[in-house]
Amino acid sequence: MSGQVQRVTGKTASRMAEQLCRGFQHHDQREREQAVDAFAAVDTRQFEHVSEEAAQEASVAYVDALWAKDEVERSCMQNGKIDRETLDEADWSAVRSAFARRADLVGIDPQYAELSTVGWRKHKTGGDYWTPLQRAQMLELRAALQDPEYPHKPRYGQSGFGPEPAQYLLGVELHDMRRWEQAREAITPYFERILDGRTDRN
Numbered sequence: 590m591s592g593q594v595q596r597v598t599g600k601t602a603s604r605m606a607e608q609l610c611r612g613f614q615h616h617d618q619r620e621r622e623q624a625v626d627a628f629a630a631v632d633t634r635q636f637e638h639v640s641e642e643a644a645q646e647a648s649v650a651y652v653d654a655l656w657a658k659d660e661v662e663r664s665c666m667q668n669g670k671i672d673r674e675t676l677d678e679a680d681w682s683a684v685r686s687a688f689a690r691r692a693d694l695v696g697i698d699p700q701y702a703e704l705s706t707v708g709w710r711k712h713k714t715g716g717d718y719w720t721p722l723q724r725a726q727m728l729e730l731r732a733a734l735q736d737p738e739y740p741h742k743p744r745y746g747q748s749g750f751g752p753e754p755a756q757y758l759l760g761v762e763l764h765d766m767r768r769w770e771q772a773r774e775a776i777t778p779y780f781e782r783i784l785d786g787r788t789d790r791n
Contacts, residue, residue: 621656643694646694647690677714722754
């Protein structure tokens with residue numbers, strides 16, 4: 590890949606990471622339409638194997654999952670705080686359904702819906718949330734790359750999910766800390782991998 594192509598790819602990936610962060614910021618501020626627009630700016634670029642309409646609907650499904658999660662949390666409030674035990678036992682089916690719709694729209698392995706839901710639930714209630722979330726992100730990345738064999742690891746380290754899902758999860762951790770610039774920088778290589786993989790196929 591030429592230096593000029595690398596620079597263009599890097600800038601595009603950085604913009605995608607910034608839009609992803611903006612989507613989460615709009616969610617935090619309860620700005621639903623703006624959140625959809627921000628996530629759609631990402632999905633229409635990363636899921637170019639489907640129609641733009643399908644990619645946009647996948648963004649709507651993701652926002653639906655976020656809003657459904659919020660509703661579950663609100664139903665588990667006690668004395669102004671979320672009761673973790675109640676939240677762990679709550680009905681997360683609306684979240685799972687939204688994730689399943691997203692997976693169907695862009696061709697992600699159906700396991701993505703359950704893994705994402707479990708990861709989100711554990712992220713709020715405690716426990717190992719990073720394993721299901723990294724696996725879910727690996728499945729989403731496979732769909733974006735149109736490569737069901739990602740990460741193509743050698744025989745050593747077979748149990749890992751690849752570096753890009755780990756970078757994405759670092760972005761999630763930084764998002765939790767509201768360290769947005771660092772989150773953008775952490776997630777940019779994730780989108781660079783998608784864009785580089787598309788260039789390699791062309």
